[in-house]
Amino acid sequence: MTTFPDTLGRFGRYGGKFVPETLMAALDELEREYNSAKKAPAFREELERLLKTYVGRPTPIYHAENLTRQLGGAEIYIKREDLAHTGAHKINNALGQALLARRLKKTRIIAETGAGQHGVATATVCAKLGLQCIVYMGEVDIARQASNVYRMKLLGAEVRSVTSGSRTLKDAINETIRDWVANVETSHYIIGSVVGPHPYPVMVRDFQSVIGQEARAQFQGLTGGLPDAAVACVGGGSNAMGLFSGFINDPSVRLIGVEAAGDGVNTPKHAATLTKGRPGVLHGSYSYLLQDENGQVQEAHSISAGLDYPGVGPEHSYLKDAERAQYVAITDEEALQGFDLLARSEGILPALEPAHAIAHLRALARELGRGKKILLLLSGRGDKDLNTVASARGVRL
Amino acid sequence: MSTGPIQQAFEDARRRRRTAIAPFLTIGYPTVDASLDAVKAVATAGADLVELGIPFSDPLAEGPTIQMSSHHALGQGVTPAICIASAARLRADGLKIPLVFMGYYNPLMSYGLGRFCDAAAESGVNGLIVADLPTEEAGPLRSAAEKRGLDLIPLLALTSPEPRIAAACRDGRGFVYCVSLLGVTGARAMFSARVRGLVEVVRRHTSLPVAVGFGISTAAHVKETGEFADGVVVGSALIDAMRDGPVESAPERAEAYIRGLALGAARPTGHRGQGS
Numbered sequence: 001m002t003t004f005p006d007t008l009g010r011f012g013r014y015g016g017k018f019v020p021e022t023l024m025a026a027l028d029e030l031e032r033e034y035n036s037a038k039k040a041p042a043f044r045e046e047l048e049r050l051l052k053t054y055v056g057r058p059t060p061i062y063h064a065e066n067l068t069r070q071l072g073g074a075e076i077y078i079k080r081e082d083l084a085h086t087g088a089h090k091i092n093n094a095l096g097q098a099l100l101a102r103r104l105k106k107t108r109i110i111a112e113t114g115a116g117q118h119g120v121a122t123a124t125v126c127a128k129l130g131l132q133c134i135v136y137m138g139e140v141d142i143a144r145q146a147s148n149v150y151r152m153k154l155l156g157a158e159v160r161s162v163t164s165g166s167r168t169l170k171d172a173i174n175e176t177i178r179d180w181v182a183n184v185e186t187s188h189y190i191i192g193s194v195v196g197p198h199p200y201p202v203m204v205r206d207f208q209s210v211i212g213q214e215a216r217a218q219f220q221g222l223t224g225g226l227p228d229a230a231v232a233c234v235g236g237g238s239n240a241m242g243l244f245s246g247f248i249n250d251p252s253v254r255l256i257g258v259e260a261a262g263d264g265v266n267t268p269k270h271a272a273t274l275t276k277g278r279p280g281v282l283h284g285s286y287s288y289l290l291q292d293e294n295g296q297v298q299e300a301h302s303i304s305a306g307l308d309y310p311g312v313g314p315e316h317s318y319l320k321d322a323e324r325a326q327y328v329a330i331t332d333e334e335a336l337q338g339f340d341l342l343a344r345s346e347g348i349l350p351a352l353e354p355a356h357a358i359a360h361l362r363a364l365a366r367e368l369g370r371g372k373k374i375l376l377l378l379s380g381r382g383d384k385d386l387n388t389v390a391s392a393r394g395v396r397l
Numbered sequence: 398m399s400t401g402p403i404q405q406a407f408e409d410a411r412r413r414r415r416t417a418i419a420p421f422l423t424i425g426y427p428t429v430d431a432s433l434d435a436v437k438a439v440a441t442a443g444a445d446l447v448e449l450g451i452p453f454s455d456p457l458a459e460g461p462t463i464q465m466s467s468h469h470a471l472g473q474g475v476t477p478a479i480c481i482a483s484a485a486r487l488r489a490d491g492l493k494i495p496l497v498f499m500g501y502y503n504p505l506m507s508y509g510l511g512r513f514c515d516a517a518a519e520s521g522v523n524g525l526i527v528a529d530l531p532t533e534e535a536g537p538l539r540s541a542a543e544k545r546g547l548d549l550i551p552l553l554a555l556t557s558p559e560p561r562i563a564a565a566c567r568d569g570r571g572f573v574y575c576v577s578l579l580g581v582t583g584a585r586a587m588f589s590a591r592v593r594g595l596v597e598v599v600r601r602h603t604s605l606p607v608a609v610g611f612g613i614s615t616a617a618h619v620k621e622t623g624e625f626a627d628g629v630v631v632g633s634a635l636i637d638a639m640r641d642g643p644v645e646s647a648p649e650r651a652e653a654y655i656r657g658l659a660l661g662a663a664r665p666t667g668h669r670g671q672g673s
Contacts, residue, residue, distance in 0.1 A: 008533065018502055018529045020458045022554035022579060024561060164464060170455065177457045182580035184556060281503045281529065282455060294476040295507025296454040 004318065009198020009285075012321065014314035017197040019177070019284045026184045031199040033104050038206065043103065047096055051210060054128065055085045055095065059211075061218040061375070066345040073365030074372035077227065078346075079215045081239065081379050088351065088380030089211060089239045090121035094190055096207035098125040101188035108132045108187040112176040114141055114169030114235070115306035115353065116148025117380055118192030123157035133157040136175045138168040141305045148384050166299040169235075169309045173283050193236025194313030197284030201313050205241040211377065212246020219375055227375035228368055229254040233357045234274070234327065235307035237316045239379035244325060254326065256364065257316060258357045260302035261329035271300035272329040273312040274320050287314040303332035303388060304352035306380075334359040336392055339382065349382035352389070402495045402523045403548050403571035406445045407606035407627050416623030416662040418443060419608060420655055421499060421632030423450035423463065424480045425470030427644045432470075433483055433490075435639060438652035440494050443659040448526065448630065451480045451500030458528040460583030462633035465640075477508045481516045488521035497524040497550065497571070502538075510541040517547060524548035524571045532565045539568060550574055555591050559598060566603035573599050574630065577611045577622075584614035584634040593625045616661030623664050631658060 004011040017027055037043040051057040060083065064076045081089035094111075101109060109131045113119030119135040126133035135152055139161050142149050152159050165171040173196075180189045194201045194208075219227055230247050232240035234257035247253040262270035270276065273288045280289035282297055290298040290310035302308040319325035330338070335352055338359030342350045350358060357376055364374060382389070390397050400408070410417035420439045424432050436447050452470035456463060477500075484496055498517060505513050505527065517525070525547055530538065532551060542549045548571030553562055555576065566573060577592040578585065589612070596607050609622045610630030622629050638654035639647040 016534055017531060018534055019531065020528055020554070020576075021531050021552045021561075021565075022556050022576060024531050024554075025556040025558055164468075165454065174455050174457045178460075178581045181458065184579060280506060281501075283457075284529070289503070291503065291507060293507070294478075295504035296471060297503070 004315070005198060005202050009202070011315045011318035014279070014287050014317040015198055015201060015285050017284060018281045018286065019197045020181055022181045023184060027197055027199065029104065034100060034199055034203050037100055037103055043099065047099055050095055051092065055091050056083065057210065058214040058218070059083050061215060061222060063222070064346050067342065070345050071362060071365040073370060074228065074368040074374045076361060076365065077219065077222070077373060077375050079211065079243070079375060079377050081211060081377060082348065082350065082381035086117070086121050086124050087383065088117040088121065089208060089242060090118040090192060091124065092210055092242070093192065093204050093207040093238060094118065094121035094125045097188070097190040098129050098131060101131065102129060104188055106186060106188040108183065109190055110134045110136070110176050110179050110187050111190045111192060112136045112169065112172035113192060114172065114308060115304065115351070116141065116145040116152070116384060117306060119157070119159070120148050120151050120155070122190050123152040123155035126157065127155045134179070135159050136162050136172040136179070138162045138166070138172045140167040141169065144388055145305055145384055146387070168305065170297065170300070177283070193238040194241045194315060195236040195283055195285065195311055201285065201315055204238050205245055205315060208238050208242025209245040211239065211242035212244065215243060215375060216246040223373060226250055226253050228252070228372040229256055229364060230375045231256045231258065231357050231360060231364065232377040233258045233307060233353045233379060234312060234316060235260070235271070235309045235353065236311070237313040239377055241313060241315055243377045244319070248324070255319065255324060256360070257325055257327045258360045259327055259329045260304060260307035260356055261331040262301040264331055265329050269301035270329065271302040271307050271309060273310060274316060274327040275329045279317065282311045285314045287317045288312050303335060303392065304356065306351070306353040307356065328360055330356040330359045336389065339389060348378070350378055351380035351382050352385045354379045401546065401548055401571065403446060403497065404606060406495050407572060410445050411627065414664045416619055416664060417445040417608065417628030418619070418655065418659055418662055419446050419448055419628055419630045420444050420635050421448040421450055421630060423452055423466035423470050423636065424483050425452060425473040425475035426466035426636065427469065427639065427647050428473060429475065429479065429483060431644055431647045433487060434648035435651040436487055437490065437492060438648040439655045440492060442652045442655035443662070444494060444655055445628065446495040446497060448497045448499040449480060449484060451477055451498055451504060453501040453504055456501060458581055460581040460633060462636050463582050466636045477504045477513065481520045484517070484522045485520035495523040496521065497526055498522055499526040499528070502527050502530045505538065510538050514541040514545045514547055518545035522547065524550050526550045526552065526574060528552070532561070532568055535568065552576060553595060553599060555579055555589065555595055557595070562598055563602045566599060566605065569603065569605060572606040572608050572628065573603060575599060575607055575609050575626070577609050577613065580611070582611055582633050584637060585612035596625050616658055619658055619661030623662065
């Protein structure tokens with residue numbers, strides 16, 4: 001499990017580098033620099049120092065007693081990435097890649113964002129490290145994540161609206177890749193998830209693996225053992241890979257990824273790539289993909305902008321086929337119930353992305369039963385989603 | 398390796414002291430019928446081979462023009478199967494010049510690489526260009542294409558280091574496509590002088606013809622490129638010309654545009670192209 005990816009960037013049959021030739025040299029350079037940086041004490045020390053003093057790591061784990069009682073089954077523990085600086089796990093990766101960009105002597109940073117959390121995290125680290133920052137964001141997402149757009153601007157980033165295709169995350173990635181092709185010699189592309197061409201899926205996973213490493217040690221400290229299940233939401237899948245990487249060699253720990261079922265997996269409007277897709281190539285890697293019978297990529301749908309993506313990281317595809325991880329799907333409506341559940345029981349407004357994972361706890365806590373333990377990754381806080389939640393309920397703010 | 402129809406087309410152009418012209422059209426832009434009429438029209442205007450674009454939902458190497466034509470063609474219901482049937486129609490109508498499919502990898506994978514190559518070869522297509530398939534990922538398609546005598550044409554970029562150039566030249570068939578600029582497709586007023594250096598390096602590794610594309614839009618560009626390359630690929634500027642007016646006369650505008658472009662194709666004696 002830990003030997004992947006291979007030298008071609010493959011996790012089993014998934015992954016690879018399916019990009020225009022212009023980018024290939026930059027990917028090779030990035031891979032070399034990343035491999036040298038991760039062994040370089042100075043790089044590691046700076047990253048660890050900033051994760052501690054700037055991001056606020058380690059983020060805590062706590063026993064969610066009210067939620068446990070309410071669901072009446074397995075004990076629920078929550079890893080609080082919502083408490084990281086900028087309010088989500090995205091900054092772990094953005095910081096690592098920005099430090100890497102500095103080693104590459106690239107001063108112009110480009111990024112895509114869906115929910116805006118990766119855009120905010122990237123804008124934040126660029127402000128901190130003195131790098132120029134341009135964020136591509138779909139027009140639809142700009143409308144539903146207005147406060148994050150403004151946050152990025154306040155942090156000095158330029159937000160470029162993407163009006164092609166579905167005008168969401170997929171198209172924002174297309175446009176960022178197009179920018180990168182034109183500016184590859186001066187720019188580094190900070191991809192926000194475990195997607196894209198090699199080395200991004202492994203690099204982003206590694207930068208997010210701090211979640212799983214901390215969580216494993218914290219959980220053992222708190223309970224004296226390991227969880228029976230570790231649960232996280234999956235759009236591209238970076239928070240889930242970060243968590244899973246800490247437990248991948250613990251066969252007793254079930255790894256569960258929760259996708260967005262939108263209106264339902266048997267409707268045309270969902271984002272349940274692993275549940276309903278079939279393998280194909282999008283954005284540089286071979287992985288499960290929502291596509292029609294002619295190989296055209298289909299538009300995803302989710303109430304949560306961060307899960308609204310028709311692809312998924314290649315390592316998730318591998319873990320699914322290898323049956324090391326299990327993937328389930330939760331509808332928009334169920335996610336809203338998950339949102340309420342955590343808000344009322346624990347006093348935490350979750351982002352709509354992890355609200356999908358929370359919603360799955362109802363079934364999972366019962367299935368595992370009393371005496372078992374579930375570790376939930378709360379990947380981000382819900383402030384950004386207040387408008388979406390309100391409008392789903394017909395409330396005007 | 399024997400010389401196939403694509404290489405032969407470059408050789409014929411060279412003998413006539415001309416820079417080969419390879420127009421790119423999206424099948425289904427503005428309609429399937431009009432795009433096929435446009436293929437015939439550009440052949441009449443002097444095109445040496447034609448690239449038939451298979452539309453894809455996420456064409457990440459394309460600028461606004463070909464994004465638009467691709468999106469439009471998908472809206473017309475164009476599928477890889479329709480593209481294959483279109484090539485067969487062109488052959489049935491007597492079109493002789495080589496045809497190359499250009500597109501993205503996922504629709505081909507979805508069709509089945511072997512099945513796709515069988516059907517493409519059967520329809521009279523001679524080669525394939527896949528924008529998101531660098532040489533290290535091209536093995537499965539390359540072997541499927543070779544079995545059916547289809548040339549898998551490699552793309553090289555200004556950023557390609559020499560070992561990658563060597564590998565692409567070794568595996569390439571038909572011609573080598575050099576991308577003239579850092580960026581997506583689209584007409585440019587000026588185009589990069591750096592591509593001349595790339596073509597020189599490519600020549601050290603292959604005797605295949607070399608064509609330059611991306612950003613070429615005028616007869617002057619063709620003349621300038623003809624000083625060091627064997628051919629030019631022109632797509633966005635052609636589609637811009639087709640867009641500029643009523644659908645019915647799009648093929649006529651395509652023909653007129655390529656005629657104008659071909660004014661730059663004549664070469665003085667003693668040019669530095671292939672084989673000279």
